[in-house]
Amino acid sequence: MKRTAVLAAALAAILGAAAPAHAEKVRIGYWSSGVSLGFGAVLETGKFMEKEGLEVEYVKFPDVNAPTKALAAGGIDFAIAAPAAASMSVAADGLPLSIVLATQVAELDFVVPEDSPITTMAELKGKKIGGSPAGSATAAIASAILEKNYGFGSGDYTLVPGNDPRLAQFLxxxxxxxxxxxxxxxxxxxxxxxxxxxxFREEWKKLSKGDAPPVLGVGLMRNEWLKANPDGAAKVVAGMRKAYEFGKADKAAVAKALVAAANMGEDDAKAYAALWDGIYTVTLEPSDIASLKTAFEVFKSVGAVKGELPDAAFATGPYEASKAIK
Structure with a gap:
């Protein structure tokens, strides 16, 4: 009987050792429009998170600011591209969220109808200007550019909020x-x-007196999940980095993912995929943190954010640990 018990215990130990490690569960959110759509589609269709051993639930939001709100409410664990201004603002307010990546570059142009008499940025004074809703990083950057580079106060122009297709129609x-x-x-x-x-790139260089492009979106993570799953956090960042490199190397595959997951036409998907290298980034080097801190001070100077941005707002651990994941 004793021998049987010993053998059973040994068998249980062997089976336990052979069982796969429990996969960390992570809820990942992103805006189902704008630039977030492309990266999210590639991330999902390529199963980059699953390949890192994560159990993933993707949550799509119809509003650009919704992922940040969902993080604050505990509804998701990681947002792939939360608005930079809002993310720094909640960090300054002391909410338990951390920036773990810079993920999107503000690759935007100020445009007018082809037959418009407006030829320079300075001529926008007193005009109706379409842009992203207040609270978005895009709106904060645009406001800073108009005020710092051209001396526009909030009453010197009318901001008309809307998504890009709608704004193009308004034009x-x-x-x-x-x-x-x-x-x-x-x-x-x-x-x-x-x-x-x-x-935005050219105007931001004038404003910041530096070469780094303005960051539009950041990878934002819930502190409670990060602390409970430090290895999982590194895997999330590794999945993001591998998806980014995949997109750089295989534009045809990006276009295919957009057709499949975003219901985009083939020509439009190819045009979108061609811009991948310029609109996305997945990094959190010291230069990225410095750029974000500069952006915070600029946003603060135009009233887009308040308070002080603590160093603790940036969690570099997951990014550094991800470098060892091959």
Missing amino acids: VQKDIDAAALRTVTLALVKDVKLRRIGS
């Missing part, structure tokens, strides 16, 4: 005079004749 209908549109959108609305009068 055609002459309901607005100009708009800040993503280069992805401009690549897709080929039938709309627009003229570029400025870009």
Whole structure:
């Protein structure tokens, strides 16, 4: 009897050792429009998180600010591209969320209808300008550019909020005079004749006195989940990094993912995929943190954010640990 018990215990130990490690569960959210859509589609269809051994639930949101709110409420664990301004604002307010990556670059142009008499940014004073809703990083960057580079106060122009396709329609209908549109959108609305009068990259360089492009979106993580799953957090970042490198190397596969997951036409998907290298980034090096801190001070100077941004807002551990994951 004793021998049988010993053998049973040994068998249980062997089976236990052979059983696979329990996969960390993570709820990942992203905005189902804008630039977030492309990365999210590739991330999901390529199963990059699952390949890192994670058990994933993807949650899509119809509003750009919704993933940040869901994180604060404990509804998701990680947002792949939360608005940078809002993310830094909640961190400054002391909410238990951490920036673990810079993920999207503000690759936008200021455009006007082709037949518009407006030829320079300075001529936008007193005009109706379309852009992302208040609270988004895009709105904060646009406001900072207009104030710091051209001296516009909030009363010197009218901001008309909306998503990019809607704003393009407003331009055609002459309901607005100009708009800040993503280069992805401009690549897709080929039938709309627009003229570029400025870009976020160029204007941000003037404003920040530096070469780093403005960061539009960040990877934002819930602190409770991060602390409970440090290895899982590194795997999340590794999955993000591998998806980014995949997109850089295989534009045809990106286009295929967009057709399959985003219901995008083949020509539009190819145009979107061609912009991958310029609109996405997956990094959190010291230079990225410095750029975000500069952005926070700029946003603060125009009233887009308040308070002080603590160093603790940036959790570099998952990014550094991800470098060892092959």
